[in-house]
Amino acid sequence: MGKKKTAFVCSDCGAEFARWQGQCSECKAWNTITEFRVPSVKAAPRAGTMAGYAGVVEAKVQTLDEVNLESLPRFSTGFKEFDRVLGGGVVPGSAILIGGEPGAGKSTLLLQTMCLLAESMPTLYVTGEESLQQVAMRAKRLSLPTNKLRTLAETNVESICQLALREKPAIMVIDSIQVMHMSDVQSAPGSVSQVRESAAYLTRFAKQNQVAIIMVGHVTKDGSLAGPKVLEHCIDCSILLEGSSDSRFRTLRGNKNRFGAVNELGVFAMTGQGLKEVSNPSAIFLNRGEEQTPGSLVMVIWEGTRPLLVEVQALVDYSQLANPRRVTVGLEQNRLAMLLAVLHRHGGLQVADQDVFVNVVGGVKVSETSADLALIAALVSSFKNHALERQMVVFGEVGLGGEIRPVPSGQERLREAAKHGFKRAIVPIANKPKDAIEGMEVVAVASLSDALEALF
Structure with a gap:
């Protein structure tokens, strides 16, 4: 067996180095460089297939006027404030990252959204941190319709994508990206390499199969999204759910959006029945x-x-x-x-x-x-x-x-x-x-x- 290659990546800016050092020479941050193993290069896939996916057609070159835009209409999440932050709704094939402090309401908001969308389209809710019983208990407490939402408890990214090919959901939630892992990456889940490769794999799957994927991300002590900065580069939309523990109001802010305006703000109120929209935040x-x-x-x-x-x-x-x-x-x-x-x-x-x-x-x-x-x-x-x-x-x-x-x-x-x-x-x-x-x-x-x- 050949020697396994390793690299060192700054978790703040994504810069790579050949060896470990205390300070990142690019962003000047201290103690942010982490070692990860470079995955082995696989053989090139045969024509008509893609590594990890079955039945994906061979890509072809097109001019922009030949691209059919009518086949990708946005669809609403059921929350006007959520749609506002996304730029008008969810774009099929987009990769969305939503982060926030523990207890801010990320899982609650996404569970409410998926239960509403399941009434009109195929959905898949993948939980890696909680059991299906815990998710069902939360949905029952919030009085949500649960008879049509498809759920899965899995942390292996390849297995999730293979199952999604059979289920063919229009939108899929990954809760959360920090516990996902890939078989050919040797480091532990939550490490720089696992988060980086898992997010890239899911993003490619979303683009190839026109499945909207929402990934939940943890935040660090300073309030930034955990994981390498390249995680925000590979996704289409980055959203942050903010709210202090002594306030019942939550703000949903867009930091990056390829399909709408950035720094858009949505306001929610945390109640016993979940998150409720605040249509007039100025009040x-x-x-x-x-x-x-x-x-x-x-x-x-x-x-x-x-x-x-x-x-x-x-x-x-x-x-x-x-x-x-x-x-x-x-x-x-x-x-x-x-x-x-x-x-x-x-x-x-x-x-x-x-x-x-x-x-x-x-x-x-x-x-x-x-x-x-x-x-x-x-x-x-x-x-x-x-x-x-x-x-x-x-x-x-x-x-x-x-x-x-x-x-x-x-x-x-x-x-x-x-x-x-x-x-x-x-x-x-x-x-x-x-x-x-x-x-x-x-x-x-x-x-x-x-x-x-x-x-x-």
Whole structure:
């Protein structure tokens, strides 16, 4: 027998090395390089077949206008919020990866989805971490229809694909990819090589047989998907189900989608009957107290293809430390440092001796720059101990020169705010609507000094 080849792969970036080293030279991460065995190269398959699959026709070269798109219509999962994150529904032959913290509700959401889809199409639910009795008990507790859902308890990827060729499901769930293994890979299930090869094998099976496959993935301590980064490269759609243990709300966020918009957001509520859709997520994020407090303000952010109203809170207090603290939850900390410098230079507000704490209510993570003006307004409100108007929304990007820059989809943001009863809005001058919005006063500002004057 020949010597078995080994390689070393970084679990963060997927870079390969000839020998182990403490730090990855590509992404500079420490202790992320893991050894795996390179599978032996098999003989080339005969024409008309593919290794591991039976009856797959030989591939042929086509031009794009010859590809028949009508034969691959999307189908709904039964949840509008799930369909929104997927880009409008499930595409046949796509490989979808859904991750999340333990207990977030991944298996619950997929079991609900598969039971609904089983009423109209062939489905297959493959469980590797739980027994079929445990899955059946959960379905009974959730009062789901179980008479048509086909289930399988198996961890060998080759056996699963061979059985799927006979069952011919339209959609298949693999729960989870970390416990799957392949016979010709010698390492243990959950290792870099097993996760990598199993995901690639399942993705090829999905493309060749037009079967939509949803794989469940675990997450690491820092919240990223476990396994090598190449796992996210080979699949079509990567989704993350987020939610803290003390909150009943769950957010489904798309990180990668070849068939739709990225950073799309779906909101669910965990109940005794499983996950329920939240059709109006702005309402749950605006559940504020009766009395308006300083440092609290509502902003309109853009998530995927829709506006979302969330509340931002700021607390500015005198610091007893030599280096005052800058703490952000839901916002980027470097962005806060930059805005504090702009506020000092162009707003005349000195907070070098103040602790600054910023929080986005509801656990929403804001990455776009439209939150700049609202964050500055909340900081000034807390520093001056001056409460802002309760029925006012603010959005806009703040430049380093103190100018207020426009943000995309300004009209849609204002209409969403007016729909929830807001009467006043502070917006960039380039986002001022041409036609007046009924019941709302829109104040357009061009600089930070104009915005502070309009606010205070």
